[in-house]
Amino acid sequence: MSSTLLVSTRKGLFTVRRTMAGTWEIGGVSFLGDNVTLALADARSNTWFAALDHGHFGVKLHRSKDSGANWEEVGVPVYPNPPEGLEEIDSMGRVVPWKLKLIWSLEAGLATQPGLLWCGTMPGGLFYSEDNGSTWTLVRSLWDDPKRRLWNGGGADYPGIHSICVDPRDGNKVTIGVSCGGVWQTADCGISWACRADGMRAEYMPPDQAYDPVIQDPHRVAQCPSSPEVFWAQHHNGIFRTTNGCQQWEEITEVSPSVFGFAVAVHPEDPEIAWFVPAIKDERRVPVCGAVVVTRTRDGGRSFETLRNGLPQTHAYDLVYRHALDIDRSGLRLAFGSTTGSLWVTEDGGDSWKTVSMNLPPIYAVQFAG
Amino acid sequence: MPRVVFTGNLQRHISCPPCMVDGRTTREALDAAFALYPGCRGYVLDEHGEMRAHMVVFVDGQAISDRHGLSDAVNENSEVFIMQALSGG
Numbered sequence: 001m002s003s004t005l006l007v008s009t010r011k012g013l014f015t016v017r018r019t020m021a022g023t024w025e026i027g028g029v030s031f032l033g034d035n036v037t038l039a040l041a042d043a044r045s046n047t048w049f050a051a052l053d054h055g056h057f058g059v060k061l062h063r064s065k066d067s068g069a070n071w072e073e074v075g076v077p078v079y080p081n082p083p084e085g086l087e088e089i090d091s092m093g094r095v096v097p098w099k100l101k102l103i104w105s106l107e108a109g110l111a112t113q114p115g116l117l118w119c120g121t122m123p124g125g126l127f128y129s130e131d132n133g134s135t136w137t138l139v140r141s142l143w144d145d146p147k148r149r150l151w152n153g154g155g156a157d158y159p160g161i162h163s164i165c166v167d168p169r170d171g172n173k174v175t176i177g178v179s180c181g182g183v184w185q186t187a188d189c190g191i192s193w194a195c196r197a198d199g200m201r202a203e204y205m206p207p208d209q210a211y212d213p214v215i216q217d218p219h220r221v222a223q224c225p226s227s228p229e230v231f232w233a234q235h236h237n238g239i240f241r242t243t244n245g246c247q248q249w250e251e252i253t254e255v256s257p258s259v260f261g262f263a264v265a266v267h268p269e270d271p272e273i274a275w276f277v278p279a280i281k282d283e284r285r286v287p288v289c290g291a292v293v294v295t296r297t298r299d300g301g302r303s304f305e306t307l308r309n310g311l312p313q314t315h316a317y318d319l320v321y322r323h324a325l326d327i328d329r330s331g332l333r334l335a336f337g338s339t340t341g342s343l344w345v346t347e348d349g350g351d352s353w354k355t356v357s358m359n360l361p362p363i364y365a366v367q368f369a370g
Numbered sequence: 371m372p373r374v375v376f377t378g379n380l381q382r383h384i385s386c387p388p389c390m391v392d393g394r395t396t397r398e399a400l401d402a403a404f405a406l407y408p409g410c411r412g413y414v415l416d417e418h419g420e421m422r423a424h425m426v427v428f429v430d431g432q433a434i435s436d437r438h439g440l441s442d443a444v445n446e447n448s449e450v451f452i453m454q455a456l457s458g459g
Contacts, residue, residue, distance in 0.1 A: 054383070056422065056424040057425075058413060058416065058422055060412075073384075079417055081418055098418075100416075100417065
C-alpha cells in the first residue's frame with residue numbers, strides 16, 4: 001500500500017505521508033507560491049516530476065530523484081513552427097496556437113521501457129521522452145491527423161490531452177483522452193492512431209452530432225490494470241464504460257446524485273469497481289445539496305453506492321478536478337482533493353474518509369507515490 | 371554596451387543578474403544575455419522566440435513595439451529592462 005501522496009496545488013507541491021499512528025500529515029512543500037498543475041511519481045526510477053505553470057514565465061517541468069528534497073529543471077515539450085501562413089482554427093472557430101500552454105497529463109511507460117514518458121498538453125499535442133524527461137518529441141502522426149483539427153477546448157481556450165493509459169500488457173498500446181476530442185488509441189507506439197469513442201454521447205451538441213466520436217468530451221479516462229480491455233470514463237454529461245478495449249462504449253445513466261463530474265478511479269484488480277466524485281452538472285459545478293460524496297459501483301455500473309462517511313454534508317462547495325482523485329495499488333486507499341483546498345483519504349475503499357486538511361491551496365492533482 | 375536587467379521576480383526562479391552585452395537591437399541584446407544565462411530564455415521568450423504574452427521589454431523607459439521580431443534598436447548606453455506585464459489592484 002502506498003503511504004505517500006503528491007498534492008499539486010495553486011501554491012505549491014505538497015507531500016503528504018501516512019504516520020506510524022495511521023494519520024496522514026503534510027510532510028513538506030516544494031515550489032511554495034508557484035502554480036503546480038500536475039505531478040508524477042515514476043516508480044521505475046523513483047523519480048518525481050512536477051509541472052509548473054508560471055503564467056508570465058510559461059510552463060516548466062522539474063525532476064527530483066530524492067523525493068522532493070532537490071529539483072532540477074528539465075526540458076518541456078516544444079511545439080514546432082507552424083507552416084508558413086497557417087493560422088489554425090478549431091471547430092469552434094478559435095485560434096489554436098502551436099505553443100505549449102499547459103502540461104495536462106504525464107505518464108510513465110512500462111518497466112520494460114526505461115526512460116520513456118508520455119506527456120499530454122494543451123493545445124492538444126502529445127509528446128514523448130526517451131531520456132526520463134530531459135527532452136521531448138511531438139507525436140507528429142497524431143498532431144498531423146486531419147481529425148485532430150476537429151478537437152476544441154469546450155469551456156477551455158484550447159483542446160487538451162488529460163488522460164494517458166499505457167497498456168500494462170503492451171507498452172506500444174496507448175490510449176488517450178481528449179477534451180474535447182474523444183478517446184484515441186495507438187497500437188504501434190504512436191505511429192498510427194484511431195479515434196475510439198463510439199458509443200459516447202455528447203448531449204451538448206446538436207442532435208445529429210451527438211454521437212460523433214471526435215467531438216466527445218471525456219473528462220477523464222481510466223484503464224483497469226488487471227483487465228486492460230476495461231476502461232471507465234467520466235464524461236462531460238455522463239459515465240461511460242467499455243469492456244472491449246474502447247471498441248464500443250456504453251453509457252451508464254442511473255447514478256445518484258449526479259452523473260456529472262471530472263474524476264474517475266478504477267480498482268486495480270477488479271474492473272467492476274470504480275469511484276467518481278459527482279457534482280451538479282455543467283452550469284453550477286458544486287456538490288449536489290452542498291454535500292461532498294463519492295459514488296462507487298461494485299458491479300460494473302449496474303448500481304452505485306453513495307459514500308458520505310467522514311465527508312462534509314452541509315454547505316460544502318468543493319469541486320474535484322479530473323486529476324484530483326487517485327487510488328493506490330492495493331485498491332483500498334484512495335485520496336481526493338478539492339478546489340477549496342480540502343484533502344480526504346480512505347483506507348477502506350471509500351467506506352469511511354479522513355480529512356487530511358481543509359486549508360490547502362486549490363488542489364489540481366493528487367497522486368500516490370511508491 | 372547596453373545593460374540588460376531582468377525583473378527581480380525572475381531571480382526567484384533562475385539566476386540572471388544585470389549584465390553588459392553587445393547588441394544593436396533588442397533581439398541581439400537579449401540573445402547575448404541568454405548566452406550568459408541559457409536557462410533564462412524560456413522564461414522570457416516562447417518556443418518560437420517571441421515575447422511571452424505577459425512579458426514586456428522596456429528600452430530606455432519605452433516599451434518595445436516589435437514584440438515578435440524584437441527589432442527595436444538599442445544603443446551603447448541603453449538599459450534593456452525585462453519585466454512582467456503587471457496589471458490589476
